[in-house]
Structure formats: structure tokens, C-alpha cells
Amino acid sequence: MDIKILIPKHKFDFESVEKLKKLNLEEIKPILPELLEWLQDMNWPIAQEIETLLLSFQEQLIPYIKNVLNTNDGTWKYFLLHGLINKLPKHVLKDLKTDLERMKNSPTDDEKYEELEDILEELLEKI
Structure with a gap:
């Protein structure tokens, strides 16, 4: 197969999400970047379920999360910081420390616009 x-086709594609839940982590790993895209707006109906699925990957998510944190998509960063990243265990969060510090100390325009200071401070205090 x-x-x-199985990458969801639209924000109501619960059928694909249910099929993904039945697979093991190794089977899903090749589509992690595409699944992470579904967290660009946590108001999308399938976003919460995909976030829950992605939390199983922990350390494996770090390179993909770092890619997002280096984009100009402040809204996506906002949703990741308040959701997925905030739910990662401390030992995984440490791998993002440099990125979080950069965002706090030298925010880009999109990061300033999204007012990420409080969540960044909270995440850095966890580390």
C-alpha cells in the first residue's frame, strides 16, 4: 500500500485519519511532514486527531517542527507552540531549546504579529 x-484530502477526512490510527509508527513515518501540515489551523475538524497521532512520534518530529519554526508562517507556529510542542515531554522539548530561544530573543515579524512571547516563556521554563 x-x-x-492516506494523507487526508480535506479537513473533514476522518476516514483517512481512522485508517492512519490503525497503522504502526514506522508505516506512518514517511508522511510526517504532510500530516504536520494539518496542524496549520487547529480549527480544522481533523486537526486535533492528527495532533494526537503525531504526539506518538516525539523525537522523530523534531526535524519537521524545526522546519516549521524556520518558516514565515506565524499562524502555524502559533498553533504548534500552543498545541503539539506544548504537549511534548520535557526531554523532547530540550531539542527545540535553541529555536525557542531564538524566537523569544530575536522574533521575526510573523512571530511578533502572533504575540508568541508568553508561550515561548512558558515552554522555556519547562526545559
């Missing part, structure tokens, strides 16, 4: 066919 080509795992890419």
Missing part, C-alpha cells in the same frame, strides 16, 4: 493515499 502506498501510504501517501
Whole structure:
């Protein structure tokens, strides 16, 4: 089976999400970046379920999260910081410390616009 066919097609594609839940982590790993895209707006109906699924990956998510934190998509960063990243265990969060510190100390325009200071401070205090 080509795992890419299970990437959700729209924000109500619960059928694909349910199929993904039945797979093991190794089967899902190739589509982690695409699944992370579904956390760009946590108001999308399937976003919460995908976030829960992604939390199983912990350390494996770090490179993909770092990629997002280096984009100009402040809204996506906002949702990741308040959701997925905030739910990661402390030992995994440590891998993001440099990125979080950069965002706190030298925020980009999109990060300033999203007013991320409080969540960044909270996350850094956890580490």
C-alpha cells in the first residue's frame, strides 16, 4: 500500500485519519511532514486527531517542527507552540531549546504579529 493515499484530502477526512490510527509508527513515518501540515489551523475538524497521532512520534518530529519554526508562517507556529510542542515531554522539548530561544530573543515579524512571547516563556521554563 502506498501510504501517501492516506494523507487526508480535506479537513473533514476522518476516514483517512481512522485508517492512519490503525497503522504502526514506522508505516506512518514517511508522511510526517504532510500530516504536520494539518496542524496549520487547529480549527480544522481533523486537526486535533492528527495532533494526537503525531504526539506518538516525539523525537522523530523534531526535524519537521524545526522546519516549521524556520518558516514565515506565524499562524502555524502559533498553533504548534500552543498545541503539539506544548504537549511534548520535557526531554523532547530540550531539542527545540535553541529555536525557542531564538524566537523569544530575536522574533521575526510573523512571530511578533502572533504575540508568541508568553508561550515561548512558558515552554522555556519547562526545559
